Amino acid sequence: MGIVKETDTVVLYDSEKDKKYFLNLSLAKGKFNTDKGEINIQDLIGKKYGSVIETHKGFKYVILPCTLYDFIMYKLNRLTQIIYPKDSAYIALRLNVKPGDLVVESGIGSGAMTAVFAHIVGDSGKVVSYERREEFIKNALSNLRKLGLDHRVKVKHRDIAEGFDETEADAVFLDVREPWLYIDKAYKALKTGNMLGILVPTVNQVIEVLKKIEKFPFIDVEVSEILLRKYKTVPERLRPEDRMPAHTAYLIFARKLPGIVEV
Structure with a gap:
């Protein structure tokens, strides 16, 4: 069982x-x-995850680690639309990202996909993120520091x-408005035999990307x-939830073959 460190993001769970x-x-x-009293921040540090802490009124909270999913969905400061876990998990797997890898991405957005890549590559790997807008960089780095x-x-x-x-690069990922303009640059950055990933929100963009990809090996x-459909967790009335998040993005993947291309 882990110990709470002063740099952690923690979850205080009210079971009632x-x-x-x-x-x-x-x-x-x-x-x-909290609505049940005050907690001294210093009292949290050094405690074991899963242990209980009391407010000054005697109410109890269970101390839990904040997962990457928790942080992305509930604590990430957003200046942009984010890549949701249902997509980011598949992206990371499809790009075959693993510990020690070099992942190149553009742009950083609010840092959600960057955090997933960084979580996987470990201390022996590196994520290199290209971004034009300084305000996005500052916000994304702030989110990454908290993690x-x-x-x-x-x-x-x-x-x-x-x-x-x-x-x-072991993997290249593009999340930009007109990714077809940069396929040649992504091809040059990518290691032969490895995967390129692209995310776009509209069918029109998918078509333009496919037209450009055809010109490369x-x-x-x-x-x-x-699409992700969640269910109500009531054994007596198991059924889908009333609302289902629909379209978020189209994902495009391609594997690089060797070749010299003039486009």
């Missing part, structure tokens, strides 16, 4: 109300106020129209859309 409070200890000062993942990410404040510096081209 089935309610969670999220608290980043590196930013919190003094006391944390303790910022040291695995190198951000380059640059337009990818200038190209990527990397030439042997790529194989295993795939276009997919992931």
